Structures are given as structure tokens and as C-alpha cells.
Amino acid sequence: MSDDLKISKRKPTYPVSNKLDTYLSEYRRNIDLPIFYSDLLRFQGSIVVYDKNDNDTLWVRVYYNDYEREEIDRSLKLVYSHLLSDGGESIIKFLNVDAIDFCTFGNSKPFRIKVRNILNDNYTYFYVKTADASRVYGLELEQMLSPYQINFLVCKDTLIEEHIAGIPGDEFIKNMLPDCNPSEKAQIAKEFVKFNERCLIRLLGDMRSYNYVIVPTHDFDHVVFKIRAIDFDQQSYEGNLKIYRPQFFKENYNMVKMVQEKIQAESIYQYKIEERSIVAKRMISYHTRLNALLDCMEADEISIPKHIEMLKEDIYNHTLDLNFRNSNNMGEILKNALDFVKRNYEDVSLKRF
Incomplete structure (x- = not known):
């Protein structure tokens, strides 16, 4: 934090x-x-x-x-x-x-x-x-x-x-989270881990608590909670990698604390792998459309040079993948980030056979 x-x-x-x-x-x-x-x-x-x-x-x-x-x-x-x-x-x-x-x-x-x-x-x-x-x-x-x-x-x-329906995150954290039972808190903590990973993978920044909603769904004898972004202004703009990770915003402190209390480190790692695998599968399903969008991003100006240099160095230090250092703009950084996730997913899949 x-x-x-x-x-x-x-x-x-x-x-x-x-x-x-x-x-x-x-x-x-x-x-x-x-x-x-x-x-x-x-x-x-x-x-x-x-x-x-x-x-x-x-x-x-x-x-x-x-x-x-x-x-x-x-x-x-x-x-x-x-x-x-x-x-x-x-x-x-x-x-x-x-x-x-x-x-x-x-x-x-x-x-x-x-x-x-x-x-x-x-x-x-x-x-x-x-x-x-x-x-x-x-x-x-x-x-x-x-x-x-x-x-x-x-x-x-x-x-x-x-309009994206749901309970604003800040309102939920303040007024509803304290009344959730232990099982519900564990489930919300799991969703926050996955939401955090999804934002990082696709470089969506500024997910402070008022920029996402909690969506409760009643399922038989319990409530399932999902977390959904509602603000997309900060897509691939900032240079600080932490801005793409909701866990580092003080507005999400109670969510991070709940993750620490409810989920073991091994499970956190498992949920991150699950989310990366799901995103990789979606990338395969949307292959043609996603590549067309990334081509537009690579040809576009959506950030400033200072942020581009900072972010590609931050991600290189995080992954040691030279493709990030060789990126020229935010579109290339995102493309390399998604390729990195997809390669890792395919490598894991191969090892299963």
C-alpha cells in the first residue's frame, strides 16, 4: 500500500x-x-x-x-x-x-x-x-x-x-463490507486478487474504490460478489506500474487487509494464475479483433514519452523480458504484456501433456 x-x-x-x-x-x-x-x-x-x-x-x-x-x-x-x-x-x-x-x-x-x-x-x-x-x-x-x-x-x-450497474466500491467498503460474513469476505477477497491481476495484465490504471463497482448476485443459498471497472480514462497512460495495481491505492486498504487476513499466499498465487489463464483464453478467442485494436494502439499517441520510458523500464524489471525495453509506445508495451501472458499460458499448457 x-x-x-x-x-x-x-x-x-x-x-x-x-x-x-x-x-x-x-x-x-x-x-x-x-x-x-x-x-x-x-x-x-x-x-x-x-x-x-x-x-x-x-x-x-x-x-x-x-x-x-x-x-x-x-x-x-x-x-x-x-x-x-x-x-x-x-x-x-x-x-x-x-x-x-x-x-x-x-x-x-x-x-x-x-x-x-x-x-x-x-x-x-x-x-x-x-x-x-x-x-x-x-x-x-x-x-x-x-x-x-x-x-x-x-x-x-x-x-x-x-450504465454499469453495481454498488460503488467506496460505498460498499464503508457501509456493507463490515456486515459481510466470513465466507462472503473470503469470496470478495478472492475477487479482489483476480481484479487486481486483470487490471495489471491489460494496463488499466486508477482503480481506486470509486472507479469500480461491486456486483452481488444471489445464487441458491449465498451471494456471489464480482468486481467490475467502471472508469477507463487511465488505460495505458501512466508511467508508474503500481498505478495499474489496485492494491497500492490507500482507498483500497480495507480490501487489501481482508486479502491478507482471508487468503493464504499459495491461494493468492493460484488465483493470479487462474486469472492469467482466463485472460489468455479470451485473447485466443478474440485473436483477430484484439490484434486489430493493438495495431491501432501501436500507431497512436495515448501517453507522453516520460511515462512510456518509465513504464517499460518498470515492467522490464518486473519480468526481465527485453521486449518491454524495446517498446516505443504504450501500444507496444501493452501488446508485449499480453504476449507475455499468452506465452506463459501456452508454456504451462504444453507442460501438462
Whole structure:
């Protein structure tokens, strides 16, 4: 655990390159949208959004001129249809945009859109953000290398993301973890080890407790807990290898302490091997698509030279693999990291025969 782990406060927004744009079109992530992030910035005023305990959520509810609101609502309903349905207009008459919230915290400054089905009052959320290449790479890697499906769309400088349901990690650690029974704590500890390893393998940084969610699922007579990333701004940007390992953030101290208390060293090693093997199998399944994405990353600029030099030296010292020292950018570093995991998986598989 490190109390002085520093993350770049002003990470630049990297535009979506032509090559990445072509990739997104090929895999149907890129469509024509009826509204852009910049359109939503034209709000006329806002009010603070408080939680049920009257704490400031750092979100504000925005409102627009009457003559603009009707068009904005219709456009957002069409976005919903493209993201979660067939893209047609037939469902629009059944939808209502209940709220448009703007986040004043963090790099991405997203809009959160609440859409309700007026027939049954079910509602869902999606987010409108600036299309940062780092975030797009992070989302695609999440789709391919994690156990979870993720839905998003890109159009020019605008990114649409579906809402990822779950209990925010910081809220869970503070309010729910203390009441978990010993068996549940052991299971959560195991998931944190695997989550920690998965973030390291695919170089997803800044997994402080408020950047992931805990997803509980009831299974017969017990609850299964999973940990899922929800913020992908820090995909392959930072130079410090520790930033890609959630265990080193002070916000995750209680999770790390629980791992130490509940899981023996031999089991920690076992869970790491399990996660590496699972990621390697996903890499094989997504071979063509993953290589196409990595080709885009290798041709792209998504970090600064200082971070690239620092990270490739850090990983070389960790693995003694010269491929890392010979990397020229973040795309090559990630490609070599995934190749390293895959080679080790294949070597182990061969030894079993």
C-alpha cells in the first residue's frame, strides 16, 4: 500500500485517430448520432443533486431553453434506441427523458441521461462523454479481456456509454463490507486478487474504490460478489506500474487487509494464475479483433514519452523480458504484456501433456 501514489491530475484528451475510427466502424461501434457532447453543454442553468443522506453527489441537474429541450429530448431517445435497441424510432413514443445530469468531478465531465419507459416506469441510464481515445481503448479491452460485455458508441468527438450497474466500491467498503460474513469476505477477497491481476495484465490504471463497482448476485443459498471497472480514462497512460495495481491505492486498504487476513499466499498465487489463464483464453478467442485494436494502439499517441520510458523500464524489471525495453509506445508495451501472458499460458499448457 502506498499513501503517496500520484496520478496525473490533468491527463490530456487524445482524439480518436482515423485508424481507430476505421476499426470502430468495422466492429459497429461507430455510428451517426443525432446529438453531440458539445450540444449538451448549452444548458441554461443547474441545481445540485443530493443523495438520500443530503450529501452533495458532485452531479448537477441541468436544464435548457424550452425551444431546445424538445429537440434534445428526441435526440437522446434516438441515442437510447441505437445503444440499447434496433436504432429505430418506433420506441420513442414510449420513452421519457427524466433527467440530464452533469458531473463536475474528474477528467471526463460526463452527462448522465435518465430514460424512463412510460408504460411500466422502468428506467435506465447512459452517459454522454468526450470521445477520448484512451477511454475507447479501455472499453474495447474490457469487452475482450474481462468477463463482462460492455456497450458503447462513438461519433466524431462524442462517446456514448451504457450504465454499469453495481454498488460503488467506496460505498460498499464503508457501509456493507463490515456486515459481510466470513465466507462472503473470503469470496470478495478472492475477487479482489483476480481484479487486481486483470487490471495489471491489460494496463488499466486508477482503480481506486470509486472507479469500480461491486456486483452481488444471489445464487441458491449465498451471494456471489464480482468486481467490475467502471472508469477507463487511465488505460495505458501512466508511467508508474503500481498505478495499474489496485492494491497500492490507500482507498483500497480495507480490501487489501481482508486479502491478507482471508487468503493464504499459495491461494493468492493460484488465483493470479487462474486469472492469467482466463485472460489468455479470451485473447485466443478474440485473436483477430484484439490484434486489430493493438495495431491501432501501436500507431497512436495515448501517453507522453516520460511515462512510456518509465513504464517499460518498470515492467522490464518486473519480468526481465527485453521486449518491454524495446517498446516505443504504450501500444507496444501493452501488446508485449499480453504476449507475455499468452506465452506463459501456452508454456504451462504444453507442460501438462
